[in-house]
Amino acid sequence: MADGDTNIPKLDDPLQVPCIKPGAMEGLQPFLASPEHNKALGFPEELVPDWKEKALAKMKELADKNRAFQVYLDICVKCGACTDKCHYFLGTADPKNMPVARQDLLRSVYRRYFTFAGKYFPWLVGARDLTKEVLDEWYSYYHQCSECRRCSVFCPYGIDTAEITMAARDILDAVGYGMKYSNEIIGKVHTVGNNLGLNPKALAATLEDLEEDIEDETGVSVRLPIDEHGADILLVTPSADFFAEPHIDGLIGYAKVFHQAGVSWTLSSYASEAANFGLFIGNYENMRLVSQRIRKAAKDLGVKRIIFGECGHAWRVAYSFLNTLAGPWDFLDPKYPVPQHILEFTWNEIQQGNLTLDPSRNDHMTVTFHDSCNVARGSRMGDMPGGQFEIPRNVIKAVCNNFVDMDQDTIHESTLCCGGGGGLLTDDLMDLRIKGASPRMTALQKTTEESGVTHMAAICAICKTQFSKVMPKYGYDMDSIVSVHQLVSNAIILDGQETDDDADE
């Protein structure tokens, strides 16, 4: 299925709209979750015999519990404004990947069972019965949406297909038809504390290795503390930061910034994961349980503030939902917002002049910045709307001499998904991931041709992993994707650091 190499869509322009190709991605399905994975999350172990009644009951429940779901199902006027806004449609041409058509897969069933028009005149309003084929179609196309919200920006009513996708996945899980990748990972967080299943021992050993690396490189002893009671700051970061490239260089960057800022901080082995895949499967209860771990860790360690590392959806859950899911945070220091983003912290330190930076150490790169969907369209940084665009760029410009933005209509709120977000970062969906990345990759290629951009910086663990996998297909080295704090790490000069003149190795 992962025949991406032969199938890379060639676009002349990042936003070039294809003619529709019905059925182009039909039947693409990620692996089903195993009974154990489902059980661990409180879902039926496998597709239940009365799945139809259960699915409809769940749909009704969600319509009663979630205004977005109810309103969005009712008010779409099929104007078509969103039809060319999804990177998966641009990359695959499958009309069911047009946001409104994706919503209609579910709306058609909602209408059939819950609206007057659909009950009595189904043919008129495109209503249809819920059959096993429909269920399979849901499984396929609701796993071809990265919940990136790009469509929501352009809809005159703000209809967010991500909300429909989340609801659909929640319904699928409620009947025992969940997806392996996300459900397995959430299970690991519930039992071990992070997506990777790294136990506290392994984690501590990794951090020790990193401390040695930093000392070898700089001659300065920089700590990466874990489970340290009484530290001021709890850092919650995606577990990919502990081992994957280029994530790990970002983690080193955070440690250096904390070190220079002279603050006391700690990681937690219990809450060793910023990611919260409960969002992806649209399940409030699971999302809440994962978030509660952070509350418990903060209480147990007695910290005063919480800072999140570079991760897109994690920051959305943290910024927008953490107060709801795990608040109130009245036991933390009220001087600081809860939670803060590491970039808010770093930018503040830079503004205060607390960091010694030598941007020329990044002179071998010309950098652009990829706004991650969930940060761009589902959160904020700083005090002003749009801070989520400014602060990362400000930090990059402070540590890099060569920065160029991609096309205006592919950044900020119009940013294009990496193609692997929303719980799709799994090899069984590689074909989709490669195609879905093509609009972003085309925008990048344009800046490479026009401005000589060599590297793209990102602040999301999923983006980084996805790009290091797919960029080689588009003619870039896999290390052309960098962490923003990796750039910071390169440029920062620690007190007492031996600075030789041949700094760039």
Added chain:
Amino acid sequence: MLSTIYALLFYGATILIVVGVAAKIRKYAATPAPLKIPTTPAPTTRGGVVLRMLREVIFFESLFKSNKWIWLFGWMFHMALWLVIIRHLRYTIPGNTPWLLDFLQPFGKYAGFAMVLGLLGLWARRFLVDRVRYISNPSDHLILALLVAIGLSGLTMKFVAHTDVVAVKAFMSGLWTFKINTLPTDPFILIHLTLVLILMIIFPISKLLHAPGVFFSPSRNQVDNPREQRHIAPWAAELEK
């Protein structure tokens, strides 16, 4: 006889649209939004949200960003519709209309053309653009047909086959006080009124709900302040017990 039937139909349709839309609004208002999901960048204050909403419903801001053709036709249709509705107040409320409405009369007269033009533009897209053709259901075509027919029958009465406007006004404004005056019986007024009745009846059970619904869209009407203010749905608060 005919006048009585139409009067009853108007009362029935009015009850349906008012009760139907009120029920939907109640449902939307009563359904909690469990999480903060404004599409960001979003305003950080209530006042900012009011402005954002006004920009959406007056200028169709998001649609403008999205697609200039749909914006052009859609905006033209909706704004013309307002003018036409204002113009029609003269025929439907008793007595003299305030000077402002009188002032807007001539605009309303030609707005009818803009309205039909906008609708035809939107309709053309349903045939010409493969993506929009794909997502169109029969009901989407029929609603456009209905609106176009309302517009054309109205324009016909204004510019081609005049109806007895004074009598129409007497009939319509009589309805307010439950007086049934005689309705003219030329075909265009009957067609026009019948189509309007249909529109009123389907309003609460169709996508026309977007009109009240847009104000309840969480991605547009929420304030971006989740760190400052805890937001929790009643059913979610139960989980904490």
